[in-house]
Amino acid sequence: MFPADFARELEFDEVLEQIVPHCATEEARTGIRALTPTSNRTELEHEWQRTDELLQVLLRGESVPALAVGNGIKTILRRLSINNIVLEETQIQLIRGLAETYSTVFRYLFQRKEECPALYGEFALQQPEPAIVTEIDKIIDERAEVRANASKELADIRRKLAAKRKQADRLFYKAVRSLEANNMLADFRESVKDNRRVLAVLPTYKNRVKGIFHGTSAKHSVMFVEPSAAVDVNNDISKLIDDERREIRKILRDLCRILQGYLHPLTQFDEKLIALDVVRAKAQWAESMEAVIPMVSSTNSVINCMDALHPVLSRHNNALGKKTIPLTLTMEPEQRVLVISGPNAGGKSIALKTVGLLSVMLQSGIPIPVHPRSEWCVFGKIMGDIGDHQSIENELSTYSSRLTKMVRFLERADAHTLLLIDEFGSGSDPDLGSSLAAVCLQEVHTSECFAIVTTHFNNIKALASNMEGAVNAAMAFHRSTFRPLYQLRIGNPGSSYTFEVAENVGLPAPLIERAREGVNDMVNSINRLLVELQDEKQSLESTAQDLAEKVEEMKVKERKQNSVIADLETKMEKQRKMNESQSDVLIWGKRFKQLNDSWVKNPSKENKRNVGGRFWKMMKEASAKSELLEEEKRKDEATKASKRLKRLLAQPLKVGDKVKIIDTNLTGVVEEIKNDKFLVKMGLMSTSVQRNKIIPVGKKKPSKRVKK
Numbered sequence: 001m002f003p004a005d006f007a008r009e010l011e012f013d014e015v016l017e018q019i020v021p022h023c024a025t026e027e028a029r030t031g032i033r034a035l036t037p038t039s040n041r042t043e044l045e046h047e048w049q050r051t052d053e054l055l056q057v058l059l060r061g062e063s064v065p066a067l068a069v070g071n072g073i074k075t076i077l078r079r080l081s082i083n084n085i086v087l088e089e090t091q092i093q094l095i096r097g098l099a100e101t102y103s104t105v106f107r108y109l110f111q112r113k114e115e116c117p118a119l120y121g122e123f124a125l126q127q128p129e130p131a132i133v134t135e136i137d138k139i140i141d142e143r144a145e146v147r148a149n150a151s152k153e154l155a156d157i158r159r160k161l162a163a164k165r166k167q168a169d170r171l172f173y174k175a176v177r178s179l180e181a182n183n184m185l186a187d188f189r190e191s192v193k194d195n196r197r198v199l200a201v202l203p204t205y206k207n208r209v210k211g212i213f214h215g216t217s218a219k220h221s222v223m224f225v226e227p228s229a230a231v232d233v234n235n236d237i238s239k240l241i242d243d244e245r246r247e248i249r250k251i252l253r254d255l256c257r258i259l260q261g262y263l264h265p266l267t268q269f270d271e272k273l274i275a276l277d278v279v280r281a282k283a284q285w286a287e288s289m290e291a292v293i294p295m296v297s298s299t300n301s302v303i304n305c306m307d308a309l310h311p312v313l314s315r316h317n318n319a320l321g322k323k324t325i326p327l328t329l330t331m332e333p334e335q336r337v338l339v340i341s342g343p344n345a346g347g348k349s350i351a352l353k354t355v356g357l358l359s360v361m362l363q364s365g366i367p368i369p370v371h372p373r374s375e376w377c378v379f380g381k382i383m384g385d386i387g388d389h390q391s392i393e394n395e396l397s398t399y400s401s402r403l404t405k406m407v408r409f410l411e412r413a414d415a416h417t418l419l420l421i422d423e424f425g426s427g428s429d430p431d432l433g434s435s436l437a438a439v440c441l442q443e444v445h446t447s448e449c450f451a452i453v454t455t456h457f458n459n460i461k462a463l464a465s466n467m468e469g470a471v472n473a474a475m476a477f478h479r480s481t482f483r484p485l486y487q488l489r490i491g492n493p494g495s496s497y498t499f500e501v502a503e504n505v506g507l508p509a510p511l512i513e514r515a516r517e518g519v520n521d522m523v524n525s526i527n528r529l530l531v532e533l534q535d536e537k538q539s540l541e542s543t544a545q546d547l548a549e550k551v552e553e554m555k556v557k558e559r560k561q562n563s564v565i566a567d568l569e570t571k572m573e574k575q576r577k578m579n580e581s582q583s584d585v586l587i588w589g590k591r592f593k594q595l596n597d598s599w600v601k602n603p604s605k606e607n608k609r610n611v612g613g614r615f616w617k618m619m620k621e622a623s624a625k626s627e628l629l630e631e632e633k634r635k636d637e638a639t640k641a642s643k644r645l646k647r648l649l650a651q652p653l654k655v656g657d658k659v660k661i662i663d664t665n666l667t668g669v670v671e672e673i674k675n676d677k678f679l680v681k682m683g684l685m686s687t688s689v690q691r692n693k694i695i696p697v698g699k700k701k702p703s704k705r706v707k708k
Contacts, residue, residue, distance in 0.1 A: 001037065001360075002383040002408055009386050010357040011312045015366070018315060022284040024068040028277035037363035039380045039416075041298065046118060047279075047365030048293045049669075053116040054283040055292075055367065065104050067277045069270075070094040077266055086253045089144040095259060095266065096136040102269040103128040105276065114667075117683045119276070126268040132259065139255050146248045154247045161240040168233040172197055175227035179209065186222045195241075196234055198224040286367035289314070293367050294374040298655055298672070301415065301450065303331040303355065306371035310354040311361075314369065325486040327354050331450050335471050337441075338452045339424075339464035341493045342475035346484040348454040349386065349422050351475070355452060356384060356420045379450070383409055384420035399433070402426075410443050417449035424453040424460060434459050445470060461493035591618055648695035653678065659694040661687075667697055 001007055016032055023029045038044065057064065076091045087095075106128050113120040139150045148158045172190075179185050179199065186200040193214040201209050201223045203216075212231060214224040226234065259266075286292070289311060307326040314324045329351070331338060340348045358368040362376055385405045413419055425437025434457035441460060444451050445467055455461070464470040472493040476485035502512055595618075599611045653659065657670045659680060668682035677688050 002381070002412065003405065006356075006382065006384055006386075007037070007360050009384070010353055010360055011310075012357060012360050012364075014312045015357070015361060018311065019281050019285040019366070022281035023277055024066065024280075025274055025277050026071065027074070027274045028067075028281060031274065031278045032281060035364045035366070037360045037382065039363065039378055041378055044296075044363060044365060044378060048296070049118040050122075050279050051282050051286070051365060051367060052293045053119055054279055055286050057112065057115065058283055058287045064280055065101070065108050067101065067105070067273050067280065069098045069101055069273065073098055073270055077263065077270065080256060080260060080263055080266075084253060085256050086249055087256055089140050089146060089252070092136055092140055092252070092255065092259070093144045096133055096140075098266060098269050098273075099129060099132040099262075102273060103130065103133075105273065113683070117681075119279070121683065122275075123272060126265060126272065129262055129265050132262050132266070135255065135258050139251060146251055150251045151247065154244065154251065157240055157244045157247060161237065161244065164233055164237045164240060168197070168230050168237060171230040171233060172227060175199065175229060179205075184209065191224055193224050193226075195238070196226050197230070198226050201225050282366055289367075289369045291367035291369040292372045292374075294362075294370055294372065294376050295654065295656060296362070297375060297377045301333060301336070301377050302375055303329070303359075303377065303450065304373075304375040305329050305331075305355060305358070306374045308354055308358060308371075308374070309369040310350055310357060311369055312357075313350060313354075327351055327488060329355070329473070329488055329490060331452075333448075334469060336448070336450045337445055337464065337467065337470035338473055338490075339441075339460060339470065339493070340452065340454045340473045340475065340488070341456065341461055343477050343484060346475035346477055347486040347488075348475050350486070351488050352420050352422055352452050352454055353386065356382065356386075356418065359418055379418045380416035381412060381414070382418045382420075383412065384418075384422075385409075386420065386422045406440055410440065410447070413444060413447040413449040413451075415448040417447070419444060419449050419451040421451070421453045424455040425457055426455075433457075438463050441470075442467070458493075465493070588618070588622065645695070649692060651696050653691070653694070653696060658697050660697045661689060661694055663693065 007013070013033075016035060019032050020029050023032060054064065072091075073094055076087065076094055079085055079087065079091075080095070106123050109116055109120040109123050113124075139146060141147050146154070148155050176185070176189060176199065179201070180189065182205075184202060184205040186202055188200055191198055191200055196214065198214050199209065199211070203220065203223055206223050206225075209225050210228040211225040212228070214226055216223050289309075291311075306328050308328070309324055309326055317324045325347075327350075329338065340351060342348055358370065359376070359379060359382055361368050363378060363382075368376075385402055409419055409421075424441070425433045437455070437457060438459055441453070441463060453460075461472055464472045471490060473488055473490045474493055476487040476489055477483075502515075503509070595611050595615055599608060653670055653673070655670050655673060658667060659670055659678070660667050661680065666682055668680040668687075670678055671681040671686060672679040676691050678691060678694060679686055679688050680694065
């Protein structure tokens with residue numbers, strides 16, 4: 001990335017902040033904010049597959065198990081590595097929660113290992129450890145307290161403690177009843193001081209109550225006295241509580257020693273759940289934005305951007321109830337430099353930033369809001385200059401700053417670079433700046449990089465129209481309303497509509513005419529020509545759209561008519577078969593009746609043998625005809641199956657398609673294509689097969705935008 005903060009200029013950080021709320025853990029939120037683009041194809045394909053697997057699960061309406069374990073689990077695991085450490089009961093419960101959550105997620109992915117091979121493959125490397133939950137449950141209950149049966153000593157201590165507390169209650173309430181009968185206690189009767197139960201005695205009777213003094217209330221209106229009858233028992237209770245605390249500490253230390261043996265798998269559990277939380281957050285965000293992982297070419301440099309939305313702009317417009325106009329454009333080696341012109345505030349910068357932002361998102365493993373049939377490629381460098389940035393430290397002017405960046409662009413740009421420059425050549429004298437910009441554009445073109453630039457300079461537009469591999473584009477503008485349409489039209493440059501906008505905002509006509517006179521005839525001619533071209537193109541597109549709608553209506557009618565005809569043909573065929581069947585029944589029934597009549601009229605043995613022979617002959621004819629029909633049916637089905645197989649074998653395949661290996665019936669995903677060899681990945685295993693050995697299988701569920 002150049003400059004280093006270019007991703008932020010493209011508003012990538014704001015997209016990450018949209019994803020953050022979908023995280024269940026703080027570690028995942030940190031992981032989302034730390035996402036950066038990479039050109040490592042292997043890493044990206046793995047991340048795309050993981051995210052897409054979970055996205056497809058969500059699109060099917062299935063839920064994903066809860067991933068939040070609790071705050072501070074990493075700190076707890078670090079403390080667990082210390083010798084003779086004694087963790088608190090609540091901390092050990094968090095470890096139990098980690099192990100149980102991992103087991104739940106593991107089972108969930110195991111049940112979906114066909115749909116989620118990449119995610120399951122990661123978790124399969126670390127099996128759950130049910131013994132962790134078992135060991136903890138032996139010692140700690142669901143309230144995060146050590147069980148009484150955790151050790152024989154603890155059971156004895158708690159039994160004695162319960163007996164002593166019962167005895168203390170009896171003695172204490174005996175003293176309460178005695179003093180209460182003499183109105184010597186305050187309204188609240190009792191309290192606790194230094195973990196000892198005390199009586200709330202009125203100051204008037206302080207010398208009449210025997211016991212240990214534990215202080216007074218804030219206003220000295222009550223004295224707290226531990227009754228002497230309960231002092232010895234309370235001392236015994238305090239000692240037993242201390243014994244209980246020591247025994248619990250010993251039990252927890254032994255449990256921590258056991259858990260230390262599972263420290264490595266516990267660390268793996270935490271890391272894998274956090275990584276899954278990051279993937280789930282991206283998938284949930286993608287579902288809410290109708291984002292997808294598009295087709296990503298491994299061999300060609302191409303951007304086929306269909307119905308793309310700028311995520312930040314789209315979210316902003318949705319909040320205001322406004323519609324966001326999607327962007328559609330194509331860039332390929334034969335059309336790799338795109339020069340966008342048109343009026344100010346017409347959407348030129350947004351179009352440029354949309355392509356840049358979506359490229360950064362995709363190369364950070366994040367689905368992008370485009371049509372599923374869009375196609376992208378991985379860039380080695382993404383560079384650009386957007387906005388008016390000055391370097392105060394180096395005391396550079398705006399133009400100097402932009403030229404400094406241009407030097408870097410020309411030095412580093414190559415065929416694997418995406419270059420984005422807003423207001424190309426601005427910031428200096430228009431004539432001189434545009435001339436220098438034209439030279440720079442020629443050098444950019446020579447570098448073979450993919451470049452999108454926005455400009456108002458006519459010489460840049462003219463250069464793009466005469467440069468092989470470059471193309472002009474314009475942001476559409478409605479002249480009658482003077483409102484931008486935010487639609488990118490490829491093929492012709494656009495006018496800045498300088499005078500038209502000035503007229504619309506109310507600038508006096510004489511001033512506009514004087515301005516026109518101040519511009520040479522050539523510039524005015526060019527500007528008028530551009531305006532006329534845009535108007536003509538807009539009119540043609542409107543006409544083409546009307547014609548397309550009418551054609552579509554005719555196609556719909558044709559499809560309905562064909563459907564009616566097909567239904568009639570089907571009904572006629574059914575009726576024909578029914579008539580044939582009924583005719584057969586009548587013929588065979590008539591022949592059988594003739595046999596029966598012959599049997600009845602001449603019951604002689606000779607005639608009966610004759611009738612029986614004719615009957616068996618008739619049965620053989622019927623059976624042969626039935627077998628012939630069955631054979632024709634089998635041949636028909638085999639022919640249909642053969643045609644279906646040929647059709648599937650003829651279908652084009654690309655990387656990412658799901659296929660079935662004919663010989664084994666195993667399914668997998670096309671990972672790489674070389675000549676007629678297809679590398680098919682099946683879970684953790686890959687195999688190389690020829691095209692005539694595989695057929696495509698069911699397509700992925702389309703995104704919501706496709707449904708619309």
